[in-house]
Amino acid sequence: MTKIAAIIGGGVIGGGWAARFLLMGWDVRVFDPDPQAERKIGEVLDGARRALPMLYDTALPAEGQLSYHPTIAEAVEGAAWVQESVPERLDLKEKVFHEVVAHSSPDAVIGSSTSGYKPSELQDGLADPSRVVVTHPFNPVYLLPLVELVPSAKNPPEVIDRAKEILTGIGMYPLHVRKEIDAHIADRLLEAVWREGLWLVKDGVATTEELDDAIRYGFGLRWAQMGLFETYRIAGGEAGMAHFISQFGPALKWPWTKLMDVPELTDELVKTIADQSDAQSGSTSIRGLERRRDNNLVAMMRALRQQDQAAGALLNAHEAGLRQPLEDAVPLTSLRRVIPVDWTDYNGHMNEGRYGQIFSDAADAVMKHVGADEAYIAGGLSYFTVETKVAYLAETHAGERVRVDSRVLLGEGKKFKLFHEMKREADGEVMATCEQFMLHVSLETRRSCDPAPEVLARVEALAASHRET
Amino acid sequence: MTKIAAIIGGGVIGGGWAARFLLMGWDVRVFDPDPQAERKIGEVLDGARRALPMLYDTALPAEGQLSYHPTIAEAVEGAAWVQESVPERLDLKEKVFHEVVAHSSPDAVIGSSTSGYKPSELQDGLADPSRVVVTHPFNPVYLLPLVELVPSAKNPPEVIDRAKEILTGIGMYPLHVRKEIDAHIADRLLEAVWREGLWLVKDGVATTEELDDAIRYGFGLRWAQMGLFETYRIAGGEAGMAHFISQFGPALKWPWTKLMDVPELTDELVKTIADQSDAQSGSTSIRGLERRRDNNLVAMMRALRQQDQAAGALLNAHEAGLRQPLEDAVPLTSLRRVIPVDWTDYNGHMNEGRYGQIFSDAADAVMKHVGADEAYIAGGLSYFTVETKVAYLAETHAGERVRVDSRVLLGEGKKFKLFHEMKREADGEVMATCEQFMLHVSLETRRSCDPAPEVLARVEALAASHRET
Numbered sequence A, B: 001m002t003k004i005a006a007i008i009g010g011g012v013i014g015g016g017w018a019a020r021f022l023l024m025g026w027d028v029r030v031f032d033p034d035p036q037a038e039r040k041i042g043e044v045l046d047g048a049r050r051a052l053p054m055l056y057d058t059a060l061p062a063e064g065q066l067s068y069h070p071t072i073a074e075a076v077e078g079a080a081w082v083q084e085s086v087p088e089r090l091d092l093k094e095k096v097f098h099e100v101v102a103h104s105s106p107d108a109v110i111g112s113s114t115s116g117y118k119p120s121e122l123q124d125g126l127a128d129p130s131r132v133v134v135t136h137p138f139n140p141v142y143l144l145p146l147v148e149l150v151p152s153a154k155n156p157p158e159v160i161d162r163a164k165e166i167l168t169g170i171g172m173y174p175l176h177v178r179k180e181i182d183a184h185i186a187d188r189l190l191e192a193v194w195r196e197g198l199w200l201v202k203d204g205v206a207t208t209e210e211l212d213d214a215i216r217y218g219f220g221l222r223w224a225q226m227g228l229f230e231t232y233r234i235a236g237g238e239a240g241m242a243h244f245i246s247q248f249g250p251a252l253k254w255p256w257t258k259l260m261d262v263p264e265l266t267d268e269l270v271k272t273i274a275d276q277s278d279a280q281s282g283s284t285s286i287r288g289l290e291r292r293r294d295n296n297l298v299a300m301m302r303a304l305r306q307q308d309q310a311a312g313a314l315l316n317a318h319e320a321g322l323r324q325p326l327e328d329a330v331p332l333t334s335l336r337r338v339i340p341v342d343w344t345d346y347n348g349h350m351n352e353g354r355y356g357q358i359f360s361d362a363a364d365a366v367m368k369h370v371g372a373d374e375a376y377i378a379g380g381l382s383y384f385t386v387e388t389k390v391a392y393l394a395e396t397h398a399g400e401r402v403r404v405d406s407r408v409l410l411g412e413g414k415k416f417k418l419f420h421e422m423k424r425e426a427d428g429e430v431m432a433t434c435e436q437f438m439l440h441v442s443l444e445t446r447r448s449c450d451p452a453p454e455v456l457a458r459v460e461a462l463a464a465s466h467r468e469t
Helices: A011-023 A037-055 A090-103 A119-123 A157-169 A186-202 A208-226 A229-253 A267-281 A286-307 A310-322 A352-369 A374-378 A453-468 B011-023 B037-055 B090-103 B119-123 B157-169 B186-202 B208-226 B229-253 B267-281 B286-307 B310-322 B352-369 B374-378 B453-468
Strands: A004-008 A027-031 A066-068 A081-084 A109-112 A132-137 A146-150 A173-176 A332-338 A381-392 A401-412 A415-424 A430-442 B004-008 B027-031 B066-068 B081-084 B109-112 B132-137 B146-150 B173-176 B332-338 B381-392 B401-412 B415-424 B430-442
Touching: A004 A011, A004 A090, A011 A027, A011 A037, A011 A081, A011 A132, A037 A066, A037 A286, A037 A332, A081 A090, A090 A109, A090 A119, A109 A157, A119 A132, A132 A157, A146 A157, A146 B208, A157 A173, A173 B208, A186 A208, A186 A267, A186 B186, A186 B208, A208 A229, A208 A267, A208 A286, A208 A310, A208 B146, A208 B173, A208 B186, A208 B208, A208 B229, A208 B286, A208 B310, A229 B208, A229 B267, A229 B286, A267 B229, A286 A310, A286 B208, A286 B229, A286 B286, A310 B208, A332 A352, A352 A381, A352 A401, A352 A415, A352 A430, A352 B352, A352 B381, A374 A381, A381 B352, A401 A453, B004 B011, B004 B090, B011 B027, B011 B037, B011 B081, B011 B132, B037 B066, B037 B286, B037 B332, B081 B090, B090 B109, B090 B119, B109 B157, B119 B132, B132 B157, B146 B157, B157 B173, B186 B208, B186 B267, B208 B229, B208 B267, B208 B286, B208 B310, B286 B310, B332 B352, B352 B381, B352 B401, B352 B415, B352 B430, B374 B381, B401 B453
Parallel strands: A004 A027, A004 A081, A027 A066, A081 A109, A109 A132, A146 A173, B004 B027, B004 B081, B027 B066, B081 B109, B109 B132, B146 B173
Antiparallel strands: A132 A146, A332 A401, A381 A430, A381 B381, A401 A415, A415 A430, B132 B146, B332 B401, B381 B430, B401 B415, B415 B430
16 A cells, blocks of 8 residues: 555644654645645644654654645545545535545545534535545544544445554544444534533633633543543442443433523623633643643553553554564664653653663563563563663753664673663764663562573574674 | 541542541541441542552651541531531431531531532521532542532631632642532533433444543543643634634534433433443453553543643642651651552563652752752752662562662762662662762753852761761
């Protein structure tokens, strides 16, 4: 498959798609008649280039080529994926899809970012409706994994499978929506809260800031990791979900809501909301808020990675496919990565402890290289670090690209000694070094012991080759 | 103020309150006629003892005394706070409040965990309604900071202020709900999603697992850190909130919802939901899910701490009040803490890098002790670590309580050299040591320089006293 994506319509959503494809190594061809399109996409791309690589503990593929094209026909040429993100008007989308279908490759998947329309509405009247699906993402597209993949009866299974494979490949989670419905799934839930929130503001019960606090200090934290139903399953306790519903179901009949009605968006209500929002966040620019949001998302998603849960489990699975085996060179380049925002401290530079983590990750990569991999560890054997000596030579900041070059100083019997240099990718400057002494252990007895023969042989061979050069 | 809290009604919510008060150093007196109350509260307490201390980078106060009492009158004796968490029936709550008001101290604050009733409904007919407020928490009460504080016109400002002070003191965020309303604020938003979710399940559009995925891979992550309105403010871009509403407001009129109606909770629908929930999570026990949830919450909230945002900013503010100045002893005990779940790696023990972080935190405490504190750093001077040598002597696991004892090896001019021992609190075993060499620097020139005279004097005095003993 040629890794070429066509982006029809820039803006925040189209730009987010462009960024995700580019940073995952795809070439991206953009069509957008807006004379500001390059600037707008460039701004989204700046944010994505900064934040997305921080989600991963390994370097992303080399960035693809970005190009702008004057016509849809030219943009979609050779594309394996076409993503439409034009304004939410059916007539406009119809026009776009006619052109895309006419000029794109017959095996290209064509996704629509529509938040409201059903795929059958978009497919209506097309020469080939079989390749058009809804692929509805969530802002920021370059960080949030969710994409609602909504096919209709006109999409054959192989199109759905190809769509899933490509979306998963760029680090997204395609949620297969099995039944077409206006606004799909997530936006219906969002709409419900938005409606109720508007009433609470209109009735003077709460300000926008109080509503946000009610979410982010409470159920928002629960939902980020488990969602609604699993959270309630726990609330039901050992008695289970049916018990929970019998206990809390009746509240649905109580007068707890104004959802049956929609508040009229008078100028006055709009002004109230805008004023409250200014009071809440007006001291920070939209760019500043975006950066804060992205930093928070990166830090939280990395926390979930460490737990291998929810969005973090998706990232771990995706990263496993991105990692490359080490190349047999002296020194071994054992790690390439970007320093994420959650690794810095009040000095504004990387916390001491994170150097230790980088060198520990580098050692893991060397261990895998000699055959002491996950299966080996699961079998009850591993290397434990006994002593490290770290020299801090230059300050390291969030966003910097670094690599670790590792040399084997000693590899015999239980003993394995490495010397790591962490270098800035941009200029090769050595930012820190680490001498690391490891002992091979039995995870059962927690005592040192000799490695398995095949691992020992590779350790000794590696040590010999590093001694010679 | 005597730090005594009375808990009327155990269960998950009452037990959560008991745990929070106890772990923040309050004595807790429980009344609950349920013969299983001790067991149930004990289980909640087990979870809280494990998870809550992990949110903090410093030790919590010594745990208070827990006692059980046969009558409300006995339980509320001497209490500064009384928390009611009995089942959601108004007649039962009325009976409880009459007894609590009759027997509690006239300056005790009396909070109700009710999720539905207004404070004026609870106050109705009481001899002294002025002390009764709604303080509605969120499960798990021992981790989530949100508590909706809803007073009525009958509560004088000093009661509201005292309530806020006590709740903040135990690490919660009292959201002052200024206008009484059924179900307060957060549960109205939750109800909205719950209703729409029930319809989507009933109509066969999505399973409980798909709904949870639609939340936790998408907007749940946004809401955990910013809530709804600030997220939409960003979506509106530079054009602002009014622009966002003009763009997305009309969707409210579209047929995107079934909120106008409530699905009937037939046996069939209840079974459908319970079956789907079993398929989604049935392989894990409720205790297992609770532990997973708590681990995720700890890891995410710690991530937000590092960003000093949302729930993490609340934790940072709370921790600042918990930290004690170091006692002038040799060695200096520079740190006491619990190892959190997000510090372990695939071996099941603490990652190498986190030893570095612990020793870095210990060094920070020593720096503060000699006057190189936040104000000093803000003034452009600090110590940077140049070299560390860490010996790993014993494995460290999540949940273990440790302390660091630090000795000054050298303190003259720009040079500051420390020797840290990390010890298990339980038996004093040394788990790791660190020799740390720091240089004093100017944050402006990023070069080494002498400390300010008052800091240098304290460093030299400390070095002299450590040399002598």
